[in-house]
Amino acid sequence: MTTHTVKSYDEELTRLHNTLVQMGGMAESQLDHAIKAIVRRDPGLAATIIKEDVKVDRLDHEVDAMTTKLLALRQPMAQDLRTIIGAVKISVDLERMADYAANIARRAITLTQSAPVKPAFAIPRMARLVQNMIKDVLDAFIARDIDKAMLVWNADEEVDEMYTSLFRELLTYMIEDPRSITSCTHLLFVAKNLERIGDHATNIAETIYFMVSGKRLLEERPRGPTKEEFDMTDIVQKTSGQT
Amino acid sequence: MTTHTVKSYDEELTRLHNTLVQMGGMAESQLDHAIKAIVRRDPGLAATIIKEDVKVDRLDHEVDAMTTKLLALRQPMAQDLRTIIGAVKISVDLERMADYAANIARRAITLTQSAPVKPAFAIPRMARLVQNMIKDVLDAFIARDIDKAMLVWNADEEVDEMYTSLFRELLTYMIEDPRSITSCTHLLFVAKNLERIGDHATNIAETIYFMVSGKRLLEERPRGPTKEEFDMTDIVQKTSGQT
Numbered sequence: 004m005t006t007h008t009v010k011s012y013d014e015e016l017t018r019l020h021n022t023l024v025q026m027g028g029m030a031e032s033q034l035d036h037a038i039k040a041i042v043r044r045d046p047g048l049a050a051t052i053i054k055e056d057v058k059v060d061r062l063d064h065e066v067d068a069m070t071t072k073l074l075a076l077r078q079p080m081a082q083d084l085r086t087i088i089g090a091v092k093i094s095v096d097l098e099r100m101a102d103y104a105a106n107i108a109r110r111a112i113t114l115t116q117s118a119p120v121k122p123a124f125a126i127p128r129m130a131r132l133v134q135n136m137i138k139d140v141l142d143a144f145i146a147r148d149i150d151k152a153m154l155v156w157n158a159d160e161e162v163d164e165m166y167t168s169l170f171r172e173l174l175t176y177m178i179e180d181p182r183s184i185t186s187c188t189h190l191l192f193v194a195k196n197l198e199r200i201g202d203h204a205t206n207i208a209e210t211i212y213f214m215v216s217g218k219r220l221l222e223e224r225p226r227g228p229t230k231e232e233f234d235m236t237d238i239v240q241k242t243s244g245q246t
Numbered sequence: 247m248t249t250h251t252v253k254s255y256d257e258e259l260t261r262l263h264n265t266l267v268q269m270g271g272m273a274e275s276q277l278d279h280a281i282k283a284i285v286r287r288d289p290g291l292a293a294t295i296i297k298e299d300v301k302v303d304r305l306d307h308e309v310d311a312m313t314t315k316l317l318a319l320r321q322p323m324a325q326d327l328r329t330i331i332g333a334v335k336i337s338v339d340l341e342r343m344a345d346y347a348a349n350i351a352r353r354a355i356t357l358t359q360s361a362p363v364k365p366a367f368a369i370p371r372m373a374r375l376v377q378n379m380i381k382d383v384l385d386a387f388i389a390r391d392i393d394k395a396m397l398v399w400n401a402d403e404e405v406d407e408m409y410t411s412l413f414r415e416l417l418t419y420m421i422e423d424p425r426s427i428t429s430c431t432h433l434l435f436v437a438k439n440l441e442r443i444g445d446h447a448t449n450i451a452e453t454i455y456f457m458v459s460g461k462r463l464l465e466e467r468p469r470g471p472t473k474e475e476f477d478m479t480d481i482v483q484k485t486s487g488q489t
Contacts, residue, residue: 064462067331067462070331071327071328071331074317074322074327074331075323075324075327078321079317080318081318084314084317084318085314088310088313088314088317088334091331091334091335092334092338095335095338174427174428174431177420177424177427177431178424178427178428181420181421181424181427184417184420184421184424184427185417185421188417188420188431188434191431191434192438195435195438219307219310
């Protein structure tokens with residue numbers, strides 16, 4: 004039996020799809036391990052995650068090559084064209100998610116250098132929300148399911164709220180116990196990384212919406228910090244109380 | 247004289263190019279204003295930046311529409327195809343840069359609610375480096391200049407170093423004066439936003455390299471925190487000293 008080196012258009016689209024699903028699975032598992040590395044204070048596990056980030060980068064480059072080739076040779080139209088443009092964007096989002104997971108792993112290593120701090124316990128709770136978003140958005144991508152994508156899009160608000168509450172908790176903790184400042188600062192960035200991963204899941208949900216419907220979501224979801232994060236009058240007063 | 251509603255392919259490519267240059271100019275000016283808002287403690291200026299972020303988002307959507315149309319109707323090949331795929335990516339990077347500028351503006355507003363802290367003076371210095379990267383990468387994009395793009399790509403290291411030094415300065419300051427924790431935390435995120443803007447300029451430099459040469463940069467530039475940022479043994483010891 005001979006192997007065909009020139010694959011059919013459908014096979015190429017399927018390969019593109021599968022590569023994205025594979026990247027998604029990797030991002031999901033990298034994040035899961037990064038959170039475990041924080042909870043178990045396990046620098047060895049964290050080091051593995053950092054080392055494996057390059058695999059996701061490699062798949063991102065593969066997606067780039069596949070989409071360029073598909074656009075050049077197949078001249079795709081309508082939904083196929085949207086699928087390929089969508090793939091370019093989703094690949095960037097997944098690669099960034101894995102990047103953030105590697106960042107969390109780097110923080111996990113540093114966190115083992117100081118005594119454990121209480122607010123670390125809130126991290127896995129926030130991570131679970133974000134992990135569910137990743138899982139759901141990958142399901143939505145596989146099934147091309149707009150409704151499921153919209154659920155993810157809406158879930159981001161909850162992540163933002165949890166981030167805000169964690170942010171305030173960490174600040175309060177630092178003020179009460181300045182010895183915890185270094186650890187709490189790293190946890191602040193871990194929380195911020197989780198919030199950003201949630202943003203990328205939201206981006207993917209928007210891309211799925213566009214891929215399937217050909218329309219763009221008209222509502223704007225503000226990315227980045229929430230209004231509440233900046234309203235710290237009470238914490239500021241607490242701080243001033245120490246004067 | 248009649249106006250032609252069907253534009254020529256070249257005109258469409260030029261329009262795409264100009265829209266990206268316009269987005270770049272906006273991102274540059276949004277960041278410039280955000281830093282001014284921090285230095286002058288000017289919440290009014292900051293509010294304007296936040297309001298204007300939507301303009302960059304709108305241009306990003308325009309680029310999406312233009313590239314989709316170009317790919318569907320013109321079936322571009324070789325360098326044109328790379329230019330269009332590159333435009334999709336550069337547009338995302340520029341939109342994120344403006345997003346980060348808006349985040350900095352939000353922090354600028356909160357910072358006016360507490361007394362000024364000394365490390366705020368280091369922010370404009372770091373910002374200047376990042377602003378130069380944006381300016382240079384836009385010049386490189388306009389001139390399709392690979393050498394200039396590579397200069398930007400290499401400059402990111404300096405930004406990372408400055409970020410690390412600012413990070414340590416802010417942590418030390420917080421430990422010495424816990425009243426400054428809230429302000430310093432916001433400044434930490436401002437510094438992180440600047441560092442991320444530098445990463446996006448680096449991404450654009452990589453895209454320019456790909457657009458012009460058709461090749462991918464083989465070296466990997468690790469995005470995200472530097473190794474040094476995590477080596478805080480001295481600061482940790484300082485913290486423990488307070489026990």
